[in-house]
Amino acid sequence: MLSLLFRWLVAASVLIHCAAHAQTQARPATVRVDYTHSGNALSDTYALEQVLIEPLPWPGDTARSLDNTNRGQNRVEVADAKTGDLLYSRDFSTIFGEWRTTEEASRISRSFSESVRFPKPDRPVKVRILKRDDRNAFSVAWSVEVDTDAPDVARKQPPAPAAPIPIHVSGPSPRKVDLLVLGDGYTQAEMKKFELDARRLAAHLFTVSPFKERAADFNVWALAVATSESGVSRPSAGVHRASKLGTRYDIFGSERYVLTLDNRALREIAQHAPYEFIEILVNNETYGGGGIFGQFSTAAAGNEWAPYLFVHEFGHHFAGLADEYYTSPVAYAASSARMEPWEPNVTALRDPNQLKWKRHVKAGTSLPTPWPKAAYEEASRAYQKRRAALRAQNRPESEMNALFREDLARTNALFAKQAHRHTIGAFEGANYEASGYYRPAMQCIMFDRSEAFCPVCQDGIADVIDLYAGPARP
Incomplete structure (x- = not known):
């Protein structure tokens, strides 16, 4: 009996392996074009670095090749070099664009x-990088012809430095959104800690709507390459670490902003797992994170607020959601223009009758919508002063965490008694600006450290899920 069961299990395993192999064989390869983007505040240029074939097949659904979300500062288009027919497009933003x-x-x-x-593709193509112009429309910034069958296209990649760990697998990659959780700053002895961090934070993501309701549309994988020292660099505190992804704090002079500027290192590790989106967990306790639409997001896995950081920053990366807060210091210079933002959750409110989230606004709602802005700003100024003092004095992270809890409790108490507490309208103060930009709700996870996305942000997220794993398109 045991022998028969063993033979059945072996046969079943072979069938599953063969089916997976056939699926892999039927899927196109993944092409990656690496290029440099150089310039300054006034001008920028592009130059080709390399074209290569990644080790794993394309994770996406080739029937969903064109992006219709109209987000990001940039767009990539892949078109037939002879006919000009558009074969593929995706919107995205860049670190250069922020810098x-x-x-x-x-x-x-x-x-x-x-x-x-x-x-x-099965033919030579033109790869075009577009960027938004003064009219907020996309125009071509750079174009390069690519023949993916040319002899100089790199096809042999180094062996995988680590094996991806399945965290949440719902089905074949082409029918799902593939999220890759990468670890940085984890030593060999901390690999189990990384896996537990990845499982804990991915599980939290699926407690937050609309990810909660759409969990079956996602696959989550985890991958980390061990470092010799624990943690990543934090230059403002004199901490320097040689990490595999080059992730660090203090990006653009902001002590809490965590990114990697080493795109090549990131891509050469990530290519060994199926992915369309990436979240990097840094093995640090200090509060910090970051998110770039269509590139990656980061979160300090050891911080008390790691669940919030994971979800908030993923909102930037996954759906192009804007920050709705405006009282915290940021690295960006304020813009004198008030162009309508492309982000789905902020507006310049040029015409209240054309409000981008008007379907959520009940008739008779005041636009702009009143809220206790002055009282909030007064409390926030005091809070920011205390926060800056804690960092300047290098106080324990527990004191910063306690300040965050106190600030959230004060905000909740202030908002609890407001008539428009749960109204969707247009609340002035968003996008790092106290005036001129408006957010949909008084409170949202993109505004403060609360626990939920507002309905408008949920719509923005659902649109991207649908792009990758929504109902079948006609």
Whole structure:
């Protein structure tokens, strides 16, 4: 009996393996184009670095190749080189795009490595990078012809430095959103800790709507390459670590902003797992994170607020949601223009009758919508002063966490008694600006450290889920 059961299990395993192999064989390869993006606040240029075939097949559904969300500062288009027929497109933003709004970009030029990925075409193509112009429309910034069958296209990649761990697998990759959780700053002895961190935070993501209701549309994988030291660099505190992804704090002079500027290192590790989106967990206790639409997001896994950081920053990366807060110091210079933002959850409110989330606004709602703005700002100024003092004095992280809890409790108490507490309208103060920009709700996870996305942000997220794993398209 045991022998028969063993043979049945072996046969079943072989069938599953063969089915998976057949599926892999039927899927196109993944092409990656690496290029440099250089410039300053006034101008920018592009230059090709390399074209390569990644080790794993294209994770996406080739029937969902065109992006209709109209988000991001940039768009990649892949078109037939002869006919001009559009084969693939995706919207995204870049670290360069953020950097060029900083004060440093008005003084010097810098170069950033960037990448775009797409399913391998069966013909030569033109790869176009578009950017938003003065009319907020996309126009071509750079174009390069690519023949993915050319001899100089790299096809042999180094062996995988680590095996991806399945965290939450709902089905074949082409029918799902593939999220890759990468670890940085975990030593070999901390690999189990990384897996537990990835499982804990991914599980939390699926307690937050609309991810909760759409959990079956996701696959989550985890991958980390061990480092020799625990944690990542935090230069403002004199901490420097050689990590595999180059992730660090203090990006653009903001002590809490965590990114990697080493795109090549990121892509060469990530390519060994199926992915369309990436969240990097840094093995640090200090509060921090970041998110770039269509690139990656980060979160300090050891911080008390890691669940919030994971979800908030993923909102930036996954759906292009804007920050709705405006009293915290940021690295970006304020813009004198009030162009309507492309982000789905903030507006310049040019015409209340054309409000982008008007379907959520009940008739008779005041636009702008009143809220206790002055009282909130007065409390926030005092809170920010205490926060800056704690960092300047290098106080224990527990004191910062306690301040965050106190601030959230004060905000909740202030908002609890407001008539428009649960109203969807247009609340002034968003997008790092106290005036001129408006958010949909008084409170949302994109505004403070609360626990839920407002209905407008939920719509923005659902649109992207549908792009990758929604109902079948006609």
